[in-house]
Amino acid sequence: MARIGNFKSSHGTVETPNIMPVINPNLVAISPRRLWEEFRTKIIITNSYIIKRTEGLKDEALEKGLHDILDFPGTIMTDSGTFQSHVYGEVDLDPIEIITFQEAIGSDISTILDRFTEPDDTREVAEQKVKDTIQRARQATSECEGSIALPIQGSIYPDLREKCAKVLGDLPGTLYPIGGVVPLLEDYRYDELVKVVMSSKKGLGPKGPVHLFGAGHPMIYPLAVLMGCDLFDSSSYIKYARRGDLMYPDGTRNISDLEYLACNCPVCRNTDIDGLKDESDEKRTMMLAEHNLWISYMEIGRVKQAIREHSLWELVEQRARGHPSLLDALNTIHGYWKFMEKFEPRGRRRALFYTGEFTFNRPLVKRILHWIEEDYSPPVKDAPSIVFNGKYLGKPYSRYLTKELEYLLPDYMVNLLVNTPFGLIPLELDGVYPIAQSLFPGYVSYGEIKDLVVWNGKETLESLEKGKGMSLDEMRVRSISDFQFCKGAGSILSDGKLEFVYNRKGGINNILLDERHILSVRAYDGLFSLKIPGATLLKDKLPPPILRIKVNDDSAEYNSQGKNVFAKFVLEAWEGIRPSDEVLIVDRNDDLVAVARAMLNKEEMNVFDKGMAARVRQGIER
Numbered sequence: 001m002a003r004i005g006n007f008k009s010s011h012g013t014v015e016t017p018n019i020m021p022v023i024n025p026n027l028v029a030i031s032p033r034r035l036w037e038e039f040r041t042k043i044i045i046t047n048s049y050i051i052k053r054t055e056g057l058k059d060e061a062l063e064k065g066l067h068d069i070l071d072f073p074g075t076i077m078t079d080s081g082t083f084q085s086h087v088y089g090e091v092d093l094d095p096i097e098i099i100t101f102q103e104a105i106g107s108d109i110s111t112i113l114d115r116f117t118e119p120d121d122t123r124e125v126a127e128q129k130v131k132d133t134i135q136r137a138r139q140a141t142s143e144c145e146g147s148i149a150l151p152i153q154g155s156i157y158p159d160l161r162e163k164c165a166k167v168l169g170d171l172p173g174t175l176y177p178i179g180g181v182v183p184l185l186e187d188y189r190y191d192e193l194v195k196v197v198m199s200s201k202k203g204l205g206p207k208g209p210v211h212l213f214g215a216g217h218p219m220i221y222p223l224a225v226l227m228g229c230d231l232f233d234s235s236s237y238i239k240y241a242r243r244g245d246l247m248y249p250d251g252t253r254n255i256s257d258l259e260y261l262a263c264n265c266p267v268c269r270n271t272d273i274d275g276l277k278d279e280s281d282e283k284r285t286m287m288l289a290e291h292n293l294w295i296s297y298m299e300i301g302r303v304k305q306a307i308r309e310h311s312l313w314e315l316v317e318q319r320a321r322g323h324p325s326l327l328d329a330l331n332t333i334h335g336y337w338k339f340m341e342k343f344e345p346r347g348r349r350r351a352l353f354y355t356g357e358f359t360f361n362r363p364l365v366k367r368i369l370h371w372i373e374e375d376y377s378p379p380v381k382d383a384p385s386i387v388f389n390g391k392y393l394g395k396p397y398s399r400y401l402t403k404e405l406e407y408l409l410p411d412y413m414v415n416l417l418v419n420t421p422f423g424l425i426p427l428e429l430d431g432v433y434p435i436a437q438s439l440f441p442g443y444v445s446y447g448e449i450k451d452l453v454v455w456n457g458k459e460t461l462e463s464l465e466k467g468k469g470m471s472l473d474e475m476r477v478r479s480i481s482d483f484q485f486c487k488g489a490g491s492i493l494s495d496g497k498l499e500f501v502y503n504r505k506g507g508i509n510n511i512l513l514d515e516r517h518i519l520s521v522r523a524y525d526g527l528f529s530l531k532i533p534g535a536t537l538l539k540d541k542l543p544p545p546i547l548r549i550k551v552n553d554d555s556a557e558y559n560s561q562g563k564n565v566f567a568k569f570v571l572e573a574w575e576g577i578r579p580s581d582e583v584l585i586v587d588r589n590d591d592l593v594a595v596a597r598a599m600l601n602k603e604e605m606n607v608f609d610k611g612m613a614a615r616v617r618q619g620i621e622r
């Protein structure tokens with residue numbers, strides 16, 4: 001669900017995830033000009049309610065415009081006064097007047113006057129506030145021209161959040177903040193924050209950008225981005241500085257407790273802890289604010305790199321160790337694995353690193369383990385299973401079992417399992433991500449295999465029945481296809497004479513069925529790539545919409561020439577498709593026009609009107 005995005009306004013492009021430093025126009029700490037020049041800040045947020053009620057400032061803003069009075073050439077978002085109603089009680093504002101004002105002063109994104117739902121609001125109160133928020137969102141989007149942010153409210157009631165998000169998502173908003181979460185953040189109620197964000201995301205779908213209103217501490221960024229949040233606003237950098245607090249990616253430390261700065265930001269590298277303590281109160285506060293902002297940007301950069309290198313789950317697991325409340329949040333996130341799994345590729349280019357027992361709860365891991373538990377059927381019917389203990393083997397396990405496999409297959413009627421840190425895994429899946437592509441510490445425990453038929457050499461052989469079994473490679477075609485494509489794909493792709501072409505290491509390169517090249521093995525995740533003959537077989541035997549992306553006529557023409565599929569032209573996509581899956585591109589008549597790799601899942605293909613839906617590997621000339 002984490003994503004790198006480009007958010008465009010008439011004042012430039014902002015790469016997300018990103019932070020919007022909060023500027024209080026009456027109390028500027030770091031000037032917007034310095035933010036732009038030194039911190040390379042591309043987007044800030046300020047408060048239109050404060051501007052409007054400050055005599056002099058209001059007229060100046062109306063006359064010169066927001067960018068001029070703040071002296072900031074980038075994108076400026078404005079808030080509406082809702083937060084002030086949370087802090088000071090009801091504010092005297094007209095919802096349309098404040099939106100009109102924001103547009104009049106040249107805001108790039110105006111925020112409606114949503115109604116702040118408190119965590120301890122009763123259901124009735126929260127429901128009414130959601131109703132009002134939706135009504136104001138409808139009015140603002142129908143009466144105003146510019147870009148509008150529509151905050152999602154609903155207190156801690158998941159169904160209210162989901163419903164509010166769904167309704168707002170259908171309105172022409174530019175940005176979807178998740179509101180009403182400041183009290184949760186202030187009290188470290190991160191597990192409830194997870195429920196709020198996830199239910200909002202469920203209702204909103206992949207639309208964005210999503211802004212987490214009031215989240216200013218970098219320790220929350222990895223977790224929030226993992227859930228699909230794109231923007232954060234931060235006034236915390238200055239608020240923390242005023243009370244002597246320094247932010248770090250793993251938490252907060254007060255200057256009075258510090259003996260070392262343990263930071264190399266432009267502020268800290270030019271002083272030390274004693275130097276910092278000797279500064280005047282005002283200067284020190286400024287320096288802490290700058291440090292806090294540098295740390296925030298650094299952590300955003302760290303998160304973006306993690307997205308690109310496919311290591312965000314690891315980063316979240318590491319950061320969660322910094323605070324028990326983050327561990328609670330991570331534990332709560334795992335409860336959403338079935339929803340999150342829809343956005344998760346089956347394989348990744350980077351090996352899975354174990355960071356603790358939580359690693360087994362990642363959606364990608366849960367998916368394959370759940371599949372083995374629920375849907376896997378052993379390839380040889382009514383045959384016993386023999387277990388090998390993977391603990392003393394290298395990976396992929398089967399490569400260290402060539403002797404044993406020679407004795408066993410295909411002369412004996414057996415199925416094979418291997419004991420791994422993930423539990424018992426069918427041996428034919430030993431090359432599939434993350435079974436082979438994972439790193440564990442030596443002490444990690446393997447499953448209990450006492451009551452099973454454990455391989456014990458000759459003794460085991462003598463206890464078995466001879467018969468027509470299956471080779472391990474035939475088992476691979478069956479089981480991997482069933483896991484990767486859908487139930488039944490394995491028998492379709494092995495109905496005939498199978499042949500295998502091997503690489504130098506003994507792994508499979510290509511798979512032929514009745515002399516036609518149907519599959520190749522993807523080196524990095526052990527899954528298959530589909531060749532045209534394989535794709536044709538699957539299309540003929542599996543009813544629509546399985547495995548398919550149906551495209552419009554123009555697109556079909558292009559795709560058949562090998563050009564990529566764009567989301568805008570997708571008519572229908574199968575719900576089983578995951579990003580990076582092998583897919584069949586078909587036209588309106590269900591004729592195959594290309595084989596491709598999906599870049600998005602079904603929901604994303606439906607919602608996005610820009611960008612690539614699938615990368616075509618091979619078109620079929622018509």
Ligand code: GUN
Pocket residue numbers: 079080081082083111112114116117151178179180181182213214
């Ligand atoms: N700032 C912090 N939380 C909120 C919120 O829920 N709504 C608005 N408009 N601003 C906020």
Ligand code: ZN
Pocket residue numbers: 263264265266267268269291292294
């Ligand atoms: Zn620093």
